[in-house]
Amino acid sequence: MSDERRDEMTGDIAFDDDRLLAFALGLDDDPQLVAAAAADEGLRRRLDAVRAEVAQVGTQLRAAAPVPDEDYGDPNAPRWAGLQEFFAAPRPAKTRSRASRWLRVLAPAAVALVAVAVGLAVINGQKGDTVGGNSSLPAAAKASSEASGPLTGAGATGADRAADYAQALRDQLDLYAVVMLARAKAVSGAFQRFVVVRVLKGDGPHVVRLRVADRPADAGRLQLIFLRPQLGGSAEPSPGATPAPLPGSTETAGTMEMLAAGEPVMYSYQGETAMTRQLPAGTDPATVQLP
Amino acid sequence: MDRLRREQPEARAEFFRRYAPQARRILFLQGFCEEVDDAVQEVFIKVYRAKIPAEETFLAWFYRVILNTGRDQGRRRKTRHGLMDKLHQITPEVSMDAPSAPSDPALRLALAGLSPELRECVALRFFADLPLDEIAAAQDIPVGTVKSRLHGAMRHLRQTLTDSGFERHE
Known part of the structure; x- marks a missing residue:
């Protein structure tokens, strides 16, 4: 995902949005990007912005699926009537x-x-x-x-x-x-x-x-x-x-x-x-x- | 794990307490399941009736059960809605049980634009917090494909949400 491309004008390594996104998502370690960001204030700011966006999308996604009630995982709740047999004494497996x-x-x-x-x-x-x-x-x-x-x-x-x-x-x-x-x-x-x-x-x-x-x-x-x-x-x-x-x-x-x-x-x-x-x-x- | 394999009721209850909320959220995002509780119940019935695999492959297997159950539910709902559509043409008063969805239209639009595979990948990453190799095992695909799916999904979500001026409501 971290394909190396160079700026046509300067010859410097180009870090496009996709590469920053891959790094922000943890898909690539990309030591080259880490080193470049440490030396380049502008690149570091871009990387921070992408990270913040990724974090925000993650938060929005988590908000999309409502968090269940606290007692959702209560195996004795009436909504799990169909599972009660599994929480009772087990039957002989083979038979x-x-x-x-x-x-x-x-x-x-x-x-x-x-x-x-x-x-x-x-x-x-x-x-x-x-x-x-x-x-x-x-x-x-x-x-x-x-x-x-x-x-x-x-x-x-x-x-x-x-x-x-x-x-x-x-x-x-x-x-x-x-x-x-x-x-x-x-x-x-x-x-x-x-x-x-x-x-x-x-x-x-x-x-x-x-x-x-x-x-x-x-x-x-x-x-x-x-x-x-x-x-x-x-x-x-x-x-x-x-x-x-x-x-x-x-x-x-x-x-x-x-x-x-x-x-x-x-x-x-x-x-x-x-x-x-x-x-x-x-x-x-x-x-x-x-x- | 061993207690679960030996069908001990306390182990099953403990496993259920720990993973039912997470299974619900994955299933919900996978297909905005209207009958998400039924799907969750189906997942655990399958797990309790199955031969539990070895510990190192157990979680990947468990998430695969969740994903497959969600896919089955989606197919069944599609069939049912097809039938309901036909019924609706004959008797207009019949009401359809439309699937529920996130209330924010921008987010709904963004998620609806993702293919099921990408949505599953996102669900496993953000709801189950699985590392890439475990997502790969659950989806039965190479790690490289997981990376590409996650990357594509996030790029699409970022773009759609930005275009629509989406702001999360706290």
Whole structure:
């Protein structure tokens, strides 16, 4: 950067602005310039001026990026909810890395399988049944919409179907390590925040920020949030297995209907698949129980 | 470093306390990130999940993670804004989340005139106070290129700010 040029008239070494700038920035040691500046008052003044300009530009640049709050680096601040797992007790590294790699591949497929299995169960249930339905509804939503009528009468067919819905939900609950009840905030960019009202299963942060993969949930509405897909869960419902017995009371049927009402919406949470289900408007959080 | 490699929570928290503000300022200057906190969080998630490199190359690697995250954010924002533009044409009432920027127009103009590479170089020099060789390692370029980038960036900034009569507000 300190290419030597000479004044055409005098033959002296020319120190242009670029050379002074390179020296002022610390890009070049340039002993020749140092020696010349020591002997030449004018050159020294020019060099000081360039240094001052560099310092001023630096100050202006630093002012361009606002200095964060004093507690910005506080790892316990709510804005860093997504990092809390790293500040808690560590998990075994090998198991975790291997598992997370598989989870990223398997979790979406497992969720899709559950949805297909529930859909098939509903279609099978419809064959011997006179109750009609809208075939375009998602399986779980259809299940919930059909569950309420027959169960009120506690009929045998209705009870079986409610057991199927319960089984489908249990599969989803098994698939995820953390299930929470949370209220959706407005979507911001690619993310949507959820303020956790109750943790129904596992441990979770107070505020969850999910990356929207599908579409955002309605702001202000209560959601069931499923986080941390796990390999050990019974992701695939076994068609031949007898559904777990479900009490035929109207109270349980109401809870099941409420939990299965929302269409599953996919998100991403710290690189893993996450899911939400919207609960009906006006749902009292205190009444929500997992089957 | 060893404690960080062994995934000790206190070491991670300590590292976060020390470097989060600096990461924020680099990311901010890199792309005037509207979602700069999200970007900072993404940086540390990547660091905590990664295999920590040897101590002598750690800082260069860490700054490379910051720069790459900023570049990814910039690309995502560009895509999102493209989509929002299209939506805006269909439904004029849709509001765009325009990126924030330094409030002074002269400084904004000067920084906007820099290429991303030059802006990154300036950020690492003035916000991270990295020596030339570490900037070179973080940007994966020769030291000579760092010198040339810094020189070019400063010349451009000086000129633009002088032309616009910029004065810093204390």
